[in-house]
Amino acid sequence: MSTSTDVLVVGAGPTGLTLACDLRRRGVDCTVVERATTHHTRSRGKGLQPRSLEVFDDLGIAEAALAAGRTHHHLRLYSGGRLALDLDLPARPPQPGVPYPNLVVLPQWRTEQVLRTRLAELGGVVRLGQELVDLHQDDDGVTATVTDDSTGTVERIRAAFVVGCDGGSSRVRTLVGIPMRGESHEEHFVLGDVRIEGLPADGPSYAWFDDDGYLAADPLDGSGTWQVQAGVRPDASGTLKTASLELFQRLFAERDFGHVRLSDATWLSDFNPRVAIVDRYRAGRVLLAGDAAHVHSPAGGQGMNTGIQDAYNLGWKLDAVLRGRAGHALLDTYQEERMPVARAVLASSDLGHSAFFSPHPVMTFLRNRVLVPALRLPVVLDRLLDGVAELDVGYRDSSLAGEPAGVDRTGDGEAAGVVDRVRFRHGPHAGDRAPDAEGQDGEGTPVRLFDLFRGTHSTLLLFDGPAPTDAGYRRMAATARAVGAALGDDVRTWIVVPGDRRPDGLDDVDVFFDPDRDAHHHYAATAESLYLVRPDGYIAFRSQPAAARPVLDHLGSAFRLHAPA
Incomplete structure (x- = not known):
């Protein structure tokens, strides 16, 4: 039997399910195969970090995950036979720019159930009892051979791409010959x-x-x-x-x-905890994600979360390539961006493992006499929680991150003053996570920036600063039209207005009212500014002023833009 699909996802854990949900909502035909014959009920990785909740928000399942888990945490820690720490951590309310500040504890089987429900809503299904036994790829695609556990039927699935999300003992990784190197802990x-x-x-x-x-x-x-x-x-x-x-x-x-x-x-x-990573994330049309690409100590609770974000980084890139909006070189940025993140997670989790679990007398002394007492200090605890929240993960060194080297003095926009440029320099950079902010849409309905980002599109934010001018708004409207003409439905543009009144001349452009200047503050936009946010919520490009040509030149290096009419 032979079938075909755009993307074959091997493995139906959190990584594979996240990727499948993202692809399905983009209209990409994807097939998910899983070797297990039933859905497991093991707790395994039991925590969703704040950045993963933001991913789930975009997929439309953050509330379901929050309802299934708990955000109020209480820990009683004993050391040397006595109670050393009684730590009560009530759920924190949403923070400025961070709508999901809490770790959510829920068993992994429940996380997967939430993802499967969303996948079903999107028309997808997990094919259980399907074992991958062979892979062959050519210039046009990949042929995967899969056997059915219950019937022994052999199926050949022809796919444009295959993504191995099949765990630390990945069959996909073995079949394409990508080595994973590392070491196991003795504990x-x-x-x-x-x-x-x-x-x-x-x-x-x-x-x-x-x-x-x-x-x-x-x-x-x-x-x-x-x-x-x-x-x-x-x-x-x-x-x-x-x-x-x-x-x-x-x-x-x-x-x-x-x-x-x-x-x-x-x-x-x-x-035995293992710390290991692959040499590369891609072999032609076959890619690896999650534990198939990197494994590490569970210290810090980042393994499942790192896999979820691998999938979130990869989904929109596969879609762009499949639709012909970008060449295969775009897929190289997946490794370029995610491998440094995995290496950093491996290093930090390995350090955390040694700090908490090493039997060495020196480490035991430091844990009992320094680390555990330090957890009583709110500043230490906050730093520890922020360190594993993965909100600081970014891609500033990525080839997809663009910022003009100097100030645009072409006359296409209002040049920022010295103080404005200094403030802008300290705002979120290209490659950083785009922060959230509260405001109102053009009808005065309360919305968040994350509501504008949600979906399969990129988002262009145009700021005229807290001292807007009619001429500035006219230029930004022209920028919105130029970028929209080049990217089509792949981008949605919003002019961020520091107030609650629609300026004249913007009837055909969406506006985001920022009455408290929350968005202007988080984006350091004290003068005319432009931010292009990728589909995965990271800043692709930013500039002062809000001119179209620099961002189009940057995008043209990686994407196929529509020709101007």
């Missing part, structure tokens, strides 16, 4: 989902660090199911205990929690 961990009686189901999380190793327990859904994990060391005979209810029960008893009772293990696992 051995056991993990499981169990029911616990004797601890409040909606109460705090627990963690113990002592000479016998590490133990932690996190409530998952308020029903009495917990994820438990522990670091175990060889016994006197050199034998390592494997994950079991009996082992976890003994570990709790050894920490004076013998009154709790563990039962109904639905998942038990053993692992």
